[in-house]
Amino acid sequence: MSSEPAVEISNLTFSHSPPGGRPNDAIVALRDVNFTLPTGSRTLLIGGNGAGKSTLLYILAGKRMIQQGIVNVFGKDVFKDFPPNLVYLGTEWAMNAGVRRDIVVSDFLNSVGGYRHKERRDHLLDILDIDLDWHMHAISDGERRRVQLCMGLMGEWDLLLLDEVTVDLDVLVRDGLLNFLKDETVNRGATVVYATHIFDGLNDFPTHIAHMRDGSFVLNPTPWPLNPSSDNAGLTLHAIALRWLSSDRALRIQEEKEGKRAKTRGPRTNAAPDDVNRESFYKKYDYSH
Structure with missing residues (x-):
C-alpha cells in the first residue's frame, strides 16, 4: 500500500x-x-x-x-x-434519459468496455445480481442502479x-457491494x-x-x-x-x-404578501369540498 x-x-x-x-x-x-x-x-x-x-x-x-x-x-x-x-458515482445517472432507452444490459456494458474487464465484470454481475438480458428501459430504479455500479466498478x-x-439497493445486494468495496481497499x-x-x-x-x-x-x-x-x-x-x-x-x-x-424551514408564522395572495387564490378555486 x-x-x-x-x-x-x-x-x-x-x-x-x-x-x-x-x-x-x-x-x-x-x-x-x-x-x-x-x-x-x-x-x-x-x-x-x-x-x-x-x-x-x-x-x-x-x-x-x-x-x-x-x-x-x-x-x-x-x-x-x-x-x-478515479471513479465518481452519483444518483443523477439513473435519471438520465440516455440510460433509460431500449438497450440490452449486455450490450450496454460492452459499449463502455465491459469486454476489457470480463473477470471483474462477471464478479460484479454475481454480487449485484444482474441479468444480462434485462432491457434498460424496462427495469426498476434499483436494477438500473446495479447496472450503473457494475459499469463504474468493473475497471481497476x-x-x-x-x-x-x-x-435504491435491497439489503442483500448492498451488503455484497460493501464487502466487495472493503476487499478492494484491503x-x-x-x-x-x-x-x-x-x-x-x-x-x-x-x-x-x-x-x-x-x-x-x-x-x-x-x-x-x-x-x-x-x-x-x-x-x-x-x-x-x-x-x-x-x-x-x-x-x-x-x-x-x-x-x-x-x-426558512417549517411553517411560516408571518406570511409574505405573495403567500397570502396565493392562498386566497387557491381557496377561491378549491373544488375539493
Missing part, C-alpha cells in the same frame, strides 16, 4: 450563485476545508441534507472548479493533472467517490469516500468517519472506531449519526431564534 495520501485538501472554500442569482448572491457551500485521507481508507461522510457532502465529492471528481484552495488526489491537482483511475479504480448510490489499496444517509449494517465498513455541517467539517476524517475517550465512543454509526444530525438541527434553530440566520 502506498504511503502517499490518496486525498489532500488545503484551505478549500467554494461558493456558487443560486439559479438566476447574481455574483453578489453567492452561497458558500464549503468553507475552509482541510484534511488528508490515507491510501486504502474507507471514509464515511455524515451530515444532513445541504451539509456540503455532494459538493465536496463533485470537487474531488474535478466536476466543480474551485475559487480558493488546493485539491490533490494521489499528488495530482484534480483540475490541472486529472488523476487516472484507485479512488471511488460514492454519493448516495446505494439508496487487497488492492484502493480508497473509498462514501456519502450516505443509510447507516444500518455499516459499523464494520469505514476506516474513518467525518461530520459535515453547513459546508464545514465539525469533525475531520477520524479513525473508526472512535477513541475510547470520545463522547461518542461505543455508539453505533446509526446512533452517532442521529446524535450529530439532531445537534446540527438544534444549533440551526437556536441561531434562527437569535437572528443569526433567517428562518
Whole structure:
C-alpha cells in the first residue's frame, strides 16, 4: 500500500450563485476545508441534507472548479493533472434519459468496455445480481442502479467517490457491494469516500468517519472506531449519526431564534404578501369540498 495520501485538501472554500442569482448572491457551500485521507481508507461522510457532502465529492471528481484552495488526489491537482483511475458515482445517472432507452444490459456494458474487464465484470454481475438480458428501459430504479455500479466498478479504480448510490439497493445486494468495496481497499489499496444517509449494517465498513455541517467539517476524517475517550465512543454509526444530525438541527434553530440566520424551514408564522395572495387564490378555486 502506498504511503502517499490518496486525498489532500488545503484551505478549500467554494461558493456558487443560486439559479438566476447574481455574483453578489453567492452561497458558500464549503468553507475552509482541510484534511488528508490515507491510501486504502474507507471514509464515511455524515451530515444532513445541504451539509456540503455532494459538493465536496463533485470537487474531488474535478466536476466543480474551485475559487480558493488546493485539491490533490494521489499528488495530482484534480483540475490541472486529472488523476487516472478515479471513479465518481452519483444518483443523477439513473435519471438520465440516455440510460433509460431500449438497450440490452449486455450490450450496454460492452459499449463502455465491459469486454476489457470480463473477470471483474462477471464478479460484479454475481454480487449485484444482474441479468444480462434485462432491457434498460424496462427495469426498476434499483436494477438500473446495479447496472450503473457494475459499469463504474468493473475497471481497476484507485479512488471511488460514492454519493448516495446505494439508496435504491435491497439489503442483500448492498451488503455484497460493501464487502466487495472493503476487499478492494484491503487487497488492492484502493480508497473509498462514501456519502450516505443509510447507516444500518455499516459499523464494520469505514476506516474513518467525518461530520459535515453547513459546508464545514465539525469533525475531520477520524479513525473508526472512535477513541475510547470520545463522547461518542461505543455508539453505533446509526446512533452517532442521529446524535450529530439532531445537534446540527438544534444549533440551526437556536441561531434562527437569535437572528443569526433567517428562518426558512417549517411553517411560516408571518406570511409574505405573495403567500397570502396565493392562498386566497387557491381557496377561491378549491373544488375539493
